[in-house]
Amino acid sequence: MRPTDFARRILYWLSVAIGLVLAIVPLPEWLSPVRPDLALLAVMYWILTSPRIAGLGYAWLAGLFLDVLRGMTLGQHALGFVLVAFLTHRAQLRMRMFPILHQAGAVMLLLAVYHFVIFWTDGLTGHGYTGWNRWLPVLSGALLWPLIVAAGDTLTRRSR
Amino acid sequence: MVELSHDSRPIIGRGPPLGATFLTLALASVALMVADKRYNQLEQVREWLSGAAYPVQAAVDLPFRASDWITDSFADRSRLREENLELTARLRLANLQLQRFAALEDENRRLRDMRENSAGVADRVLVASIMNVDLDPFRHRVLVDKGGRDGVFKGQAVLDAEGIFGQVAQVHAETAEVILISDAEHAIPVQSNRSGLRTIAVGTGDSARLSLPFVTVESDLKAGDLLISTGIGGVFPRGYPVAEVTRVDRTAAATFALVDARPTAHLDRDREVLLVWFTPPVAATEPAADATPPAEAPPPVAEPTAEQPQ
Secondary structure, three states: OOHHHHHHHHHHHHHHHHHHHHHHOOOOOOOHHHOOOHHHHHHHHHHHHOOOOOOHHHHHHHHHHHHHHHOOOOOHHHHHHHHHHHHHHHHHHHHOOOOHHHHHHHHHHHHHHHHHHHHHHHHHHOOOOOOHHHHHHHHHHHHHHHHHHHHHHHHHHHHO | OOOOOOOOOOOOOOOOOHHHHHHHHHHHHHHHHHHHHOOOOOHHHHHHHHHHHHHHHHHHHHHHHHHHHHHHHOOOHHHHHHHHHHHHHHHHHHHHHHHHHHHHHHHHHHHHHHOOOOOOOEEEEEEEEEOOOOOOOOOOEEEEOOOHHHOOOOOOEEEEOOEEEEEEEEEOOOOEEEEEOOOOOOEEEEEEOOOOOEEEEEEOOOOOOEEOOOOEOOOOOOOOOEEEEOOOOOOOOOOOEEEEEEEEEOOOOOOEOEEEEEEOOOOOOOOEEEEEEEOOOOOOOOOOOOOOOOOOOOOOOOOOOOOOOO
16 A cells, blocks of 8 residues: 555545535525535545545445434435445446536436435335425535536645 | 456455445445334444544534624623513513412412322423534434433423423434424324313424324314323323414315414524423323323324324
8 A cells, every 4th residue: 555545545534524514514494405415425536536445335434424423214325325336436437538517417317326215215214205305415416516526636636 | 359347446455346345335234224223223333323423513513602602702782781671571571470370380289189190290401402413404303412411311302491392312422313393203292272172283394384184173173272282192291382273274075174283382493492301190090101092082093103203
């Protein structure tokens, strides 16, 4: 392991931690359903840029921590995170070649998968909320993707 | 033909294939969910994990608390004076009412003692602050800053100054998760203060509205009626205001009337709530056990787990 790998790992966990904190920061009522899943977006970005360091275990732990923070059924977000991480890993070689808008579209699909998993497990455990606005984070996450990529690229260019 | 591998992990020291890792972790999540939800086996694990989550939640809460503190400590004199005057006026009014209530309460207690049933009145309260942490926009749950260390227990009643707020759904070491009476999964047995009609008020997911689905068309209930807690089920103390009926819609063809009520507690504005300890009603004099529906005046459809968040 190169010495920079360790710094990278710290960076990855730090960005996820920031995403997790932002997942529970109180927002005004009207903004709260739109809140993008920043922790998941961070995980996806790191899997795309350096799949050799950011693996499935990393994604799973991040999801589990989100479950604990939000007081959800344990394993619910963990399952969503690990599924998205797996799909991203598989599509990683192709997704890296996509132009940014195309990539945002792919991210939107993956976010839809994630929210479907949450929606589905919610239904199974008896918390079914079926309003249309629970799908808003899919849209806001995809719209935010170019920004995440820009921020991440700037960050890694400096530490490289 | 050369096939490019999808697997982009290091070639040396790869560990198990990607698919296998995925399957293992996915199965682990499913097992966690089943153990947590179906068998409630993870209380200990959850408590341990939430100990790790507490610093994050406290860190999120801190800036809001600090800004409250700053506005409080630098409040200008005229505002404080105004607030003081208003509070004095309210205190005077409250004291006036209290004089009357003290006598009434004594009388009530005497009468109940005669019936050997003074239970169901709050004995001890603990003030808890609601932490500035968003749990889920679609569930009405809040985190309060008192937990197992302060003796909080699962199923404990939570009140505010104006009425019943909710009950404790999950206890951690430093914090507790409270489910509001307006959560779509919550139901509370209530009684009309005017007519004595008993029914169940169910949350709707809207903090300004409860729904009373089991009121028949002929029942004596009208807009403006105050609904108070009955104490049946043993979770909530009896006689505290829950909601005020806002709408009763009777269609001749239907069996049940459409009844809405507005919670008296300030569910969406509270910063502080009260955790309540009280002696639960005695089983001999009241049909109090959670599992059995109330015997004397059951709602048309008695839910066996009416007061338990699922």
